[in-house]
Amino acid sequence: MLNCEETSRLVSEGLDRDLSLAERLSLKFHLSMCAACRNLKRQMNILRQVTSFYTQADLELPKNPKKGDLDADEDVR
Amino acid sequence: MTDNPQPGAKGQTLLQDSAYLSEIRPDMLKFATLQLSDSHQAEDAVQEAFIGALKNADSFANKAALKTWVFAILKYKIADILRFRQKQDEHLVKSDDEEGNFDDLFNQRGHWHKQSRPGKWGDPESAFQQGQFWQIFDACLNHLPDKQSRIFAMREFIGLSSEEICKETELSTTNVNVILHRARMGLRQCLDKNWFGKAETLC
Numbered sequence: 078m079l080n081c082e083e084t085s086r087l088v089s090e091g092l093d094r095d096l097s098l099a100e101r102l103s104l105k106f107h108l109s110m111c112a113a114c115r116n117l118k119r120q121m122n123i124l125r126q127v128t129s130f131y132t133q134a135d136l137e138l139p140k141n142p143k144k145g146d147l148d149a150d151e152d153v154r
Numbered sequence: 155m156t157d158n159p160q161p162g163a164k165g166q167t168l169l170q171d172s173a174y175l176s177e178i179r180p181d182m183l184k185f186a187t188l189q190l191s192d193s194h195q196a197e198d199a200v201q202e203a204f205i206g207a208l209k210n211a212d213s214f215a216n217k218a219a220l221k222t223w224v225f226a227i228l229k230y231k232i233a234d235i236l237r238f239r240q241k242q243d244e245h246l247v248k249s250d251d252e253e254g255n256f257d258d259l260f261n262q263r264g265h266w267h268k269q270s271r272p273g274k275w276g277d278p279e280s281a282f283q284q285g286q287f288w289q290i291f292d293a294c295l296n297h298l299p300d301k302q303s304r305i306f307a308m309r310e311f312i313g314l315s316s317e318e319i320c321k322e323t324e325l326s327t328t329n330v331n332v333i334l335h336r337a338r339m340g341l342r343q344c345l346d347k348n349w350f351g352k353a354e355t356l357c
Contacts, residue, residue, distance in 0.1 A: 080264030082256060088345075089335040093309065093316045115269035119348075120342045123278045127345075128289060128310040130282050133183075 084114045088121050111141045176220055182228055188292060189307050191300075199235060203228035209305060233312045236304055240323045256339070272342070275350040287349060289337045294344035298337055306337035 079087070084107045087100055096104065108115050170199070179200065186196035207224040233298045259270045266272075281287040295303055305323070316330045323330070 081266050082260040086335050090336050113266045116272035131312050142319035
């Protein structure tokens with residue numbers, strides 16, 4: 078049976094590869110009993126959302142706030 | 155393309171439009187600097203991305219597509235530089251942060267210490283709208299050990315699969331998995347401490 082540390086590892090690997098059936102079952106079993114690891118899993122998913130949002134380069138919010146202010150931008154080559 | 159007879163001219167005009175450049179350049183520079191932790195290399199990468207984009211500007215009729223394209227090129231440049239670096243410090247590759255331990259998070263039986271149990275995070279969508287959140291996220295990324303942040307960037311920002319990372323870095327799959335796991339655990343802990351978990355402490 079998985080402990081929380083092993084669970085956290087599987088949750089992370091689940092973001093990088095398809096888990097085997099056995100892995101998925103033991104993960105599911107542990108998560109059904111452990112609120113902390115359920116929260117962890119949700120946080121890992123949020124982290125992925127954060128990074129994908131981040132890479133879309135929509136960081137500076139609100140967007141294009143004051144175009145005029147950028148006129149003086151030092152070295153647009 | 156058929157509905158736009160002269161996409162080339164339009165794309166070129168856009169790229170040469172300094173207002174448009176100054177609009178996306180800071181984002182690109184910030185992104186590149188974060189990935190590379192080196193402002194000179196970041197400058198170079200951004201510059202090369204612009205040059206690369208100019209060559210192909212013909213095929214783009216609108217800003218959004220052009221921006222995506224310029225960023226795609228930038229990501230390639232960054233991946234190149236990261237790969238090159240990774241080769242250079244292969245000797246460092248088998249360093250501490252592969253084994254590192256989670257003693258501060260888990261007890262000997264591998265269960266969460268009471269004080270480190272993950273709690274509920276509030277609404278992430280609303281966090282995304284706040285500049286301060288992104289500052290904290292930047293800071294958290296920068297606090298990761300160097301190798302963790304590089305591998306994490308290759309996986310999550312550049313979008314390489316773990317197999318591709320293995321090939322590029324000559325790390326084993328297990329090592330890549332361990333490093334990604336550590337990076338994610340570190341980031342979530344940092345975000346928890348500085349943003350999501352700030353409102354309340356778990357009993």
